[in-house]
Amino acid sequence: MRSSISYIALKTIWIKECTRFLRIWIQTLVPPAITMTLYFVIFGSIVGQRIGEMGGRPYMEFIVPGLIMMAVITNSYANVASSFFSAKFQRNIEEMLVAPVSPAVIIGGYVGGGLARALLVACIVTLVSFLFVSQVSVHNLLVLVVTVVLTSTLFSLGGLINAVYARSFDDISIVPTFVLTPLTYLGGVFFSISLLPDVWQTIAQVNPILYMVNAFRFGFLGISDVSITAALGVIIGFNLILFITAYTLLKRGVGIRS
Amino acid sequence: MKALSIRGLTKTYKGGHVALKGIDLDVQAGDFFALLGPNGAGKSTTIGIISSLVNKTSGTVSVFGYDLDTQLTDLKRQIGLVPQEFNFNQFETVQQIVVNQAGYYGVPREVAKQRSEKYLKQLSLWDKRNAPARNLSGGMKRRLMIARALLHEPKLLILDEPTAGVDIELRRSMWDYLEAINRQGITIILTTHYLEEAESLCRNIAIIDQGVIIENTSIKGLLATLNRETFILDLAPTMGAGAAAGLQLEEFQWRVIDDHTIEVDVEKSQGLNRVFEQLSAQAIKVVSMRNKANRLEELFVDLVEKGRQPAEVGA
Numbered sequence: 001m002r003s004s005i006s007y008i009a010l011k012t013i014w015i016k017e018c019t020r021f022l023r024i025w026i027q028t029l030v031p032p033a034i035t036m037t038l039y040f041v042i043f044g045s046i047v048g049q050r051i052g053e054m055g056g057r058p059y060m061e062f063i064v065p066g067l068i069m070m071a072v073i074t075n076s077y078a079n080v081a082s083s084f085f086s087a088k089f090q091r092n093i094e095e096m097l098v099a100p101v102s103p104a105v106i107i108g109g110y111v112g113g114g115l116a117r118a119l120l121v122a123c124i125v126t127l128v129s130f131l132f133v134s135q136v137s138v139h140n141l142l143v144l145v146v147t148v149v150l151t152s153t154l155f156s157l158g159g160l161i162n163a164v165y166a167r168s169f170d171d172i173s174i175v176p177t178f179v180l181t182p183l184t185y186l187g188g189v190f191f192s193i194s195l196l197p198d199v200w201q202t203i204a205q206v207n208p209i210l211y212m213v214n215a216f217r218f219g220f221l222g223i224s225d226v227s228i229t230a231a232l233g234v235i236i237g238f239n240l241i242l243f244i245t246a247y248t249l250l251k252r253g254v255g256i257r258s
Numbered sequence: 259m260k261a262l263s264i265r266g267l268t269k270t271y272k273g274g275h276v277a278l279k280g281i282d283l284d285v286q287a288g289d290f291f292a293l294l295g296p297n298g299a300g301k302s303t304t305i306g307i308i309s310s311l312v313n314k315t316s317g318t319v320s321v322f323g324y325d326l327d328t329q330l331t332d333l334k335r336q337i338g339l340v341p342q343e344f345n346f347n348q349f350e351t352v353q354q355i356v357v358n359q360a361g362y363y364g365v366p367r368e369v370a371k372q373r374s375e376k377y378l379k380q381l382s383l384w385d386k387r388n389a390p391a392r393n394l395s396g397g398m399k400r401r402l403m404i405a406r407a408l409l410h411e412p413k414l415l416i417l418d419e420p421t422a423g424v425d426i427e428l429r430r431s432m433w434d435y436l437e438a439i440n441r442q443g444i445t446i447i448l449t450t451h452y453l454e455e456a457e458s459l460c461r462n463i464a465i466i467d468q469g470v471i472i473e474n475t476s477i478k479g480l481l482a483t484l485n486r487e488t489f490i491l492d493l494a495p496t497m498g499a500g501a502a503a504g505l506q507l508e509e510f511q512w513r514v515i516d517d518h519t520i521e522v523d524v525e526k527s528q529g530l531n532r533v534f535e536q537l538s539a540q541a542i543k544v545v546s547m548r549n550k551a552n553r554l555e556e557l558f559v560d561l562v563e564k565g566r567q568p569a570e571v572g573a
Contacts, residue, residue, distance in 0.1 A: 002331070005364030012361025016354075023349070091345035095406075098309045098339050099362035100331040258271065258312045 009101045013109020014116070021079055021117045028079070028117060029124060032071045036125045039067050040132045043190060055192050055223040064129045064136065065217040066189030069151065071125045073184060073209065074176065076118040076152040080110050080159035081172040088163065093256055103250035107160065107243065114156030115149065122148060137220065143228060144219025150235045151212045155180075157242035164246070164255045183209045188217075193225045208234055259287040259322070261414050261445040262308065267317035269303050269469075277303040279469040280317065285447060285462070287322070287413075290440045292456035292477070293449045295466035296562060301449045302342065304466070305418050309339045322413055335363060338407030342418040344399050346406065348392035352383055355391060356406045363410035370409060377405040381435065397428040404432070414445045421455060433459055453558055457481075467562050485526050488550035491533075493518045494543040507536055521550060 021028040040060070048059035055062055087093040096106055129136060138144060158175070166172045187209030193201050204210055211231035218224040224231070249255070262285040269278040278300045285291045295301045306312030308319055310330065319326040324333035346355045353374050360370035378384040381401040386394060394402065400420060407415060417436075421429045429452075436459065440446050450456055456463060456477070463480060465473040473480065493501055495518055502514045510533060511523040522533055537544060 008364045008366060009362050012358050012367070015361075016350075016358050019350075019354070087347070090347060091343065092347045094311055094341065094345050095359055096362055097311055098334065098337070099359070099410075100334040100364070101362050253313060257310075258306065 005100065006102065006105050009099070010105045010108050010112070013096070013101075013106065014112040017079075017083060017110060017113025018116050020083055021113065028075070029121065032075060032121045033124050033128055036067050036071055037128050037131075039063070040129065044132050055217075055221070057221055057223065060133055061136075061221065062192075062217075063190055064126075064133055065220040066187075066213050067129070068122050068125045069148070069213050069216045070184050070189050071121050072118040072148055072152050073155050073180065073212070075121045076114040076155035077159040077162075077176060077180060079117045080114040080156045081163045081166070081176075082159075083113065084110055084160055084163035085166050085169065085172050088166075088256060089169075097253075097256065103247050106250055107157070107246050110160055111153055111156040114159060115152045118152035118156075119148070139222035140219050142219075143215060143232075146232065147212060147215040147219055147235065150232075150239055151216070154212075154235060154239050154242060157239065157246050160246050161242065161249065164249045166255075183207050186210075188213045188225060208238055211235060260320075261285045261287045261289065261322060262447065263318075263320045264304075264308075265318045267304070267307065267319065268315045269300075269307065269312065270315045277469055278307075278315075278317075281466065281469070281471045283464055283471060283474065285445065287445055288440075288443060289445055289462055290437075290460045291445070291447045292460035292463040293447060293466060294453070294456060294463060294558060295449075299466045300469045301466055302418060305339070305416055305447075305449065309337055309416060310334065335410070336413045338410065338412035338415045340400075340403045340407045340415070340417040340420050342422065344391075344403065346391050346399075346402065349390055351388050351390055352378065352394070352402055353387040355402065356409050359406045360409040365410055373409050373411075374405075377408050381405050397424050400424055400428075401432070404435070408439070412444070414447065415439070416447045418449050419451065420448065421450065421452060429455070465558060465561055473561050486523055488521060488523050489530070489533075490515070490548050490550050491520050491522060491537075491544050492546045493520070494545050496543075501542065505537065505540055505542055507533065 040063075044060040044063055048063070051059040053059065053062075084093070087096075126136065159172075162172055162175050186204065187207050188204070193204045193210065196204060205226070211226055211234040214224040214226045215228055215231035215235070218228050218231075262283065264281060264283040266280045266282065267278050268276070268280050270276050281300070281304065283304075293301050293304065303312055307314045307326075308321065310326070310333075314326070319333075321333045321336045324336060326333055350358070353371075356374045356378065357367065357370040360373065361367060365373070374387070375384065378387055381404060383398060383401055383405060386398065391399065391402065400423075404417075404420065415436075420436075421432055424432065433455065436446060436448075448456065448460060460477055462476050463473070464471050502517055502520050505520070507520075507522065509528065513521045515521055524530055524533065534544070
């Protein structure tokens, strides 16, 4: 009985979240398509022709998985951060707080919404890449799917935690601007870290996004700068840490209960 | 059966503000109960704790026997909350808002859609079911919040200032609706600034001020304690200027408002007949009469003022 109530509540939050980002598709689905097209044109076609190969693959093919992953990361984070903060701001988060909805169900619903948007955006970016790459091969479908789902979950959780602490709309743009964007750019989206001096290769390995981009690239192309086992371990580890953090915050009512 | 039982409830906010100082309150099942108090008295904090939007500092709360600390899920299912401020997503449609709310309580989507038709029709919102909530008028938004609170069919409906800013006609229709659902067995707890609303709708009342319950009784019992009422009498305009100032009224305290209007204080023991006897003897014609203030309002002001008088300091 309890589980069926939780399932209905979870499905309700998920449907509400999907309806939200589909209702404002011009803000949520179109921008990643345009941005990634520009990346493909500038870095892939124009700059890429001079670079030649990277990791044994044409540069355009090399950056496709990284760009998809970049879109997944930013859209997962932005979806949950803005939706949850709006719910706090408009106080409609109270609709869930007065109802018998557990923190885990709230997290599940919001993360599910972030995941749905991220996967849809990933499909759009993949379709855009077909305009620039003759064929997109899949080396290991399981690693590909597991990596994209876990990465999207991870950044959805990150967006949720950010929104819990945020007091204004400015607060939900600080982390993407000053943390996510630099880490993504330095996480091997556009280059192999084997090109870096040894010291910087070591420093780069502290960046968790490096593991996500490389695991995803392995799923597509079968090449990676890091061990896949280590990469999946890092992603799962961060997921656990962020889930426990988000659960504790919601359970205590931080930022949402007086 | 008690719909609500509160014992020793306290709330101290982070900044140190003590909103509740250990209140006890019981509301019987089926009651139509008013919780009154001036701004900042602790009404919204009490409601916030019952509906688990505010964490209590100490004390116990149970709703239909379900304890807030140990049976929160069951407790929440008994309650429908209509908050003071509009707190729905302004971009969602009317039907999405109510159906989603039911979903949070575990009502399957198809059942929720059927119920939404019933409640939105009852509250004259069915025609607006596909409209975004931001396009509704203030009165419609208030009714939407009532529909939203009822969709999971709670046993206790809590309304925090439900008719604030609503025009008289709509307020009356909301009163009729609330009376009808109360007759069907839903217990209602209401906070309001319109004391006329509490007097005409509610059977029992608690008055809270500065975090303390200063009165908890039936409306009838409370009104019975009213010893004095002030009436405004309008005199016939044919009586000429200064008619009011020239009249004599013995035994009563009275004041002239203008040439044709007076204000008379009548003790319960005196009765109104003596006023009219004296006016008739002076050939003064009264064309209309009304209470100066709502009777409950007078009591409310008296009780709150009495509660705020400084306590005598012992030697």
